[in-house]
Amino acid sequence: MAAISVSRFTVSSLAFNRPSTQKPTKSFAKNVLPKPRRNRIDIMLIKASTTSKSTERRTANYHPNLWDDDFIRSLQNSYESPFYAERAETMINEVKEIFNALSTPNSSLLQRLSMVDSVERLGIDRHFQKEIKEALDHVYRHWNEKSFNADLNTIALALKILRLHRYGVSSGVLENFKEKDGQFLSSYTHSKQEIRSILNLFCASLIAFPEEKVMDEAKVFASIYLKQAMPKIDDANLVQEIKLNLEYGWHTNMPRLEARNYIDIYGTNTSWMTCMNNKKILDLAKLDFNMVQSMQQRELQVLSRWWMESNVPQLDFIRKRYVEFYFWVAGGCIEQKYSAFRIGFAKICSLAIIMDDIYDTYGTLKELKLFTNTIKRWDPFAIDCLPEYMKVVFMDFYEMMNDLAQEATKTQGRDTIDYARKVWEIFLDSFMKEAEWISIGHIPTFEEYLENGKISAGGILILQPLLTLDALLPNKLLLKTNFPSRFMDILAVTFRLSNDINSFKVEAARGEKASCVVCYMRDNPRSTEEEALDYLNSLKEKLLKELTWEYLNSDDIPACSKDHTISISRGFQLFYRERDGFTNSMKDTRDHIMKILVQNVPL
Numbered sequence: 001m002a003a004i005s006v007s008r009f010t011v012s013s014l015a016f017n018r019p020s021t022q023k024p025t026k027s028f029a030k031n032v033l034p035k036p037r038r039n040r041i042d043i044m045l046i047k048a049s050t051t052s053k054s055t056e057r058r059t060a061n062y063h064p065n066l067w068d069d070d071f072i073r074s075l076q077n078s079y080e081s082p083f084y085a086e087r088a089e090t091m092i093n094e095v096k097e098i099f100n101a102l103s104t105p106n107s108s109l110l111q112r113l114s115m116v117d118s119v120e121r122l123g124i125d126r127h128f129q130k131e132i133k134e135a136l137d138h139v140y141r142h143w144n145e146k147s148f149n150a151d152l153n154t155i156a157l158a159l160k161i162l163r164l165h166r167y168g169v170s171s172g173v174l175e176n177f178k179e180k181d182g183q184f185l186s187s188y189t190h191s192k193q194e195i196r197s198i199l200n201l202f203c204a205s206l207i208a209f210p211e212e213k214v215m216d217e218a219k220v221f222a223s224i225y226l227k228q229a230m231p232k233i234d235d236a237n238l239v240q241e242i243k244l245n246l247e248y249g250w251h252t253n254m255p256r257l258e259a260r261n262y263i264d265i266y267g268t269n270t271s272w273m274t275c276m277n278n279k280k281i282l283d284l285a286k287l288d289f290n291m292v293q294s295m296q297q298r299e300l301q302v303l304s305r306w307w308m309e310s311n312v313p314q315l316d317f318i319r320k321r322y323v324e325f326y327f328w329v330a331g332g333c334i335e336q337k338y339s340a341f342r343i344g345f346a347k348i349c350s351l352a353i354i355m356d357d358i359y360d361t362y363g364t365l366k367e368l369k370l371f372t373n374t375i376k377r378w379d380p381f382a383i384d385c386l387p388e389y390m391k392v393v394f395m396d397f398y399e400m401m402n403d404l405a406q407e408a409t410k411t412q413g414r415d416t417i418d419y420a421r422k423v424w425e426i427f428l429d430s431f432m433k434e435a436e437w438i439s440i441g442h443i444p445t446f447e448e449y450l451e452n453g454k455i456s457a458g459g460i461l462i463l464q465p466l467l468t469l470d471a472l473l474p475n476k477l478l479l480k481t482n483f484p485s486r487f488m489d490i491l492a493v494t495f496r497l498s499n500d501i502n503s504f505k506v507e508a509a510r511g512e513k514a515s516c517v518v519c520y521m522r523d524n525p526r527s528t529e530e531e532a533l534d535y536l537n538s539l540k541e542k543l544l545k546e547l548t549w550e551y552l553n554s555d556d557i558p559a560c561s562k563d564h565t566i567s568i569s570r571g572f573q574l575f576y577r578e579r580d581g582f583t584n585s586m587k588d589t590r591d592h593i594m595k596i597l598v599q600n601v602p603l
Helices: 040-051 069-074 082-101 109-121 125-143 152-164 171-177 192-205 213-232 236-248 255-267 270-277 279-309 322-330 336-362 365-377 388-412 417-440 446-456 459-466 475-482 486-509 516-523 529-552 559-575 588-598
Strands: none
Touching: 069 279, 082 109, 082 125, 082 279, 109 125, 109 152, 109 255, 125 152, 152 171, 152 192, 171 213, 192 213, 192 236, 213 236, 236 255, 255 279, 255 559, 255 588, 279 322, 279 336, 279 588, 322 336, 322 559, 322 588, 336 365, 336 388, 336 417, 336 459, 336 559, 365 388, 365 417, 388 417, 388 459, 417 446, 417 459, 446 486, 446 516, 459 486, 459 559, 486 516, 486 529, 486 559, 516 529, 529 559
């Protein structure tokens, strides 16, 4: 049976079409056109247009918005008051003293690593960047010494943490813990110390690069060991910690969700609290979580007002998911200074999914061509040719792009709207191609479908919110960040694979026949659906390793841009871990949102 090798996805084959460097005749940010007035007649026309029976339209019967806007506005969290800020500052200094106490020669490498691991898993590491760097520099110096001969627990923890901090460490060190037959050493006593070592080995194996056989072997060994050990463990907290790591891994977890889960685990683990006097760390983690949540609730209320002041809520065929999209970005980005990034990302995704609904189901092919051309003209006075529901979407899109362009100018010091516009044109062209396929029932080749599908998956839309971060991106680097970048190419393909693997049946039922699964089976007529899914899951796993390499590889792309992009990737994989968690957000997605954005941590 023929199969497309992952090695075929080269930079040239994965790269998006690079936007033209020719400057448009109008600069959007500098020549903002007046906004046409909206009135009650517009809304009446929207309702008439969306309920008209004159045109036969497909709908997907999406479930309604789960988050009542009155409920969003009612959220009141007092943890942004100066009292809590002062209290947190005092606690931060106390934890810094713990770091300092571990910087003496008497402290072991494992103690230093455990301290770093604790503050990172609890989501408070941003307060201790200097202390973390000093601790890891010390560990790395020992790592490079020929006489370095640590135990498995120390080596595994160091391998994971040093890699995630972009230190050059080889997984070959794990070969020292294998027997002659190639199996990993283990007494199978299932002592807590041994279990902890194997758990850290499993976590380290998830930060794997391509062609690292020993990491694959470590993952298989550790996962089997831990599953067999769990029934014999009498520590409920350790069992829960193992379950969380086996269930979510690294690529399918959000830092914010991980922090909330570990607060619960550590909060009831008295042995952990006794060790290294870590109650102070836990108390800070709880307070910090609530303070960040308070800020996020305030931003969510800003988004709610934006949503209600727009006309798109009047459309009855769309997915209304602005809360889910805010949760997606807020699950990894918590720095107060990046408010524009979080809000801008949620707005972009909210409108992108509406456009997805228009192109995939509701719009006619004639309407879609008009809409695509109107977006490219970028003129709000040229929308008379559009049906009323498209006029509404265009104007909200136009206003949002203008707002984000102004935010980006504050950071970049120049107009970057040309790049953002070109990205959206490429994005909507990919939607247009899929709509044409749907209209004629065309099933493309797997390669043809994936080339287009990696764009329509939406990863390229991360660019514009990234411009609001405090990283200056010159024109040359701006191009490298999004278009020829291997990092973004791989990310986009993993988006498409995860989407299709978990939603192809639902989409086929509403007329969207082309998917990675169907196109692979078209190219390989003898393959079964199960074989196609096995291949696609295997391909995704290989690409996620490449993504890890590109993420941690040092280059001239600012680290904060990469960090927030990989956080978006991890959130996407979480949403699509079992289903399309955006379309169907009534289950685990809703529970995660409640846990992160609504419910306080008891102090």
